[in-house]
Amino acid sequence: MSVERTADPERTDEPLLSVENLRTAFYTDKEVIRAVDDISFDIHRGETVGIVGESGSGKSVTARSIMRLVDTPGRIDDGRIVYEGEDLLEKTPKQMRGIRGGSIAMVFQDPLTSLNPVYTVGNQIKESLRLHRGMSGSEATREAVELLEAVGIPDARRRIREYPHQFSGGMRQRAVIAMALACDPDLLICDEPTTALDVTIQAQILELLEELQEERDLGIMFITHDMGVIAEVADRVNVMYAGEIVESAPVVELFESPKHPYTQGLLNAIPGQGLDAGERLATIEGDVPTPNEEPTYCRFAPRCPKEFEDCRQVHPVPVDVSEDAEDHRAACLLYPEELETEEAVDVHRTEGARGGDTR
Numbered sequence: 001m002s003v004e005r006t007a008d009p010e011r012t013d014e015p016l017l018s019v020e021n022l023r024t025a026f027y028t029d030k031e032v033i034r035a036v037d038d039i040s041f042d043i044h045r046g047e048t049v050g051i052v053g054e055s056g057s058g059k060s061v062t063a064r065s066i067m068r069l070v071d072t073p074g075r076i077d078d079g080r081i082v083y084e085g086e087d088l089l090e091k092t093p094k095q096m097r098g099i100r101g102g103s104i105a106m107v108f109q110d111p112l113t114s115l116n117p118v119y120t121v122g123n124q125i126k127e128s129l130r131l132h133r134g135m136s137g138s139e140a141t142r143e144a145v146e147l148l149e150a151v152g153i154p155d156a157r158r159r160i161r162e163y164p165h166q167f168s169g170g171m172r173q174r175a176v177i178a179m180a181l182a183c184d185p186d187l188l189i190c191d192e193p194t195t196a197l198d199v200t201i202q203a204q205i206l207e208l209l210e211e212l213q214e215e216r217d218l219g220i221m222f223i224t225h226d227m228g229v230i231a232e233v234a235d236r237v238n239v240m241y242a243g244e245i246v247e248s249a250p251v252v253e254l255f256e257s258p259k260h261p262y263t264q265g266l267l268n269a270i271p272g273q274g275l276d277a278g279e280r281l282a283t284i285e286g287d288v289p290t291p292n293e294e295p296t297y298c299r300f301a302p303r304c305p306k307e308f309e310d311c312r313q314v315h316p317v318p319v320d321v322s323e324d325a326e327d328h329r330a331a332c333l334l335y336p337e338e339l340e341t342e343e344a345v346d347v348h349r350t351e352g353a354r355g356g357d358t359r
C-alpha cells in the first residue's frame, strides 16, 4: 500500500499471482456476455493491485474467476491463473476448496454474506482455524481472540461469544477480515470491502488492511469504484472497461499521467485529482456496453472524445504507452505515443491478429 513499494526490488521476483489472457463468459439464452475478455496482470507479495472501473466492467467476475467461483451460466474459457507457480485452472474442485479460504482469502462488500447468522463469531473463526490450520480447543480459542484483537475489535474475549447481528457494520467487516486471516492467506481479494461503510470506518478498515499487509507481506487485489480509495491503497492500478484492462500503471503514474481517454475521463472531473477517499468515479456520458460480441473495434469508442475512424475497425491491445514507459500500458490506438497514429494503429492491428498483448 505504500507508494515506495513500486520501486521495491521484490517486484522483480516471481509474482504471487499471474493472470494470463483470462476469458470468462456467461452463456445466457439471449447472448454470450464476455464479462472478462482476455485480461492479464500480476500481483506480487506485499503489493496492492487496484482494479477500478464502472459498474459492469468485469471486476467481480475477475475476482470470482481467480477463486474459481463463477456461477452458471458462466464459464472460464481460456487463459491461466498461475498462483505460486501452479495453474489454478488445473486444480480439482477439492484442491480449490483447500486454496479458497486457505492461501487465498476473499472479503466482500457485505460482511453478512461471509458470516453465518446462527453461529457465534468465535465459532466461525475457530472453524476456519480447524479446517485450514488444524487447530482446536483452547488453542483455537486463544488464536481466535488474538485475531479479533489484531483487527482492532475491543473486548475480544467477550465478543467471540457474540453473534454477527450483535456487531456493528464496521466491526462485522473486521470480523470477516479476522476470519480471512485465520487461514493465514498469502493473497487477499477484496471486492468493495468498504463501500457499505461510512467514511470514518472505511478509513479505519483501509488502515487495518495496510498494517496487516505489512506484517504478513500479503498480496492484495482491491476492487473498487472509488478513485480516492484506489489512490490511498493501491501500488498499481488496472482500469477495466467492458471486460478488458484498458490501462495499467503504478498508482502515482496513473494519477499524474493517465493515458487512456477513459482513465482521463474518470479522473478529469474529480476535484483535486480524487485524492480523498469517498470521491466517486466521474460520470462519463453513456454506459458501459455489454461485451456481447468479439471485439473487432474499441469498446470505448462510442463514448470517447478522441475517437477516430480506425477505432471502429481495429481492436486496441495493451501496449507500452511510450518507449521509455516503465510498466505503463494502455489499450488505445493512440499509443505508443512516439508513433504516428497510422503506425500505432498498425501495431495494434498486427498484435491483435496475433491474439496476444505485447508484454
Ligand SMILES: Nc1ncnc2c1ncn2[C@@H]1O[C@H](COP(=O)(O)OP(=O)(O)OP(=O)(O)O)[C@@H](O)[C@H]1O
Pocket (backbone or CB within 6 Å): 026, 028, 033, 035, 053, 054, 055, 056, 057, 058, 059, 060, 061, 062, 071, 072, 073, 074, 225, 290, 291
Ligand atoms: N450470473 C451472471 N449471469 C449473466 N451475466 C453476468 C452474471 N454475473 C455477471 N454478469 C455480467 O458480467 C459483466 C461483468 O459483471 P461484474 O459483476 O464483474 O461487474 P463489476 O465490474 O463487478 O460491476 P459492479 O461495480 O457493479 O460490481 C456484466 O455485464 C454482468 O451483467
Ligand code: NI
Pocket (backbone or CB within 6 Å): 059, 060, 061
Ligand atoms: Ni462487482
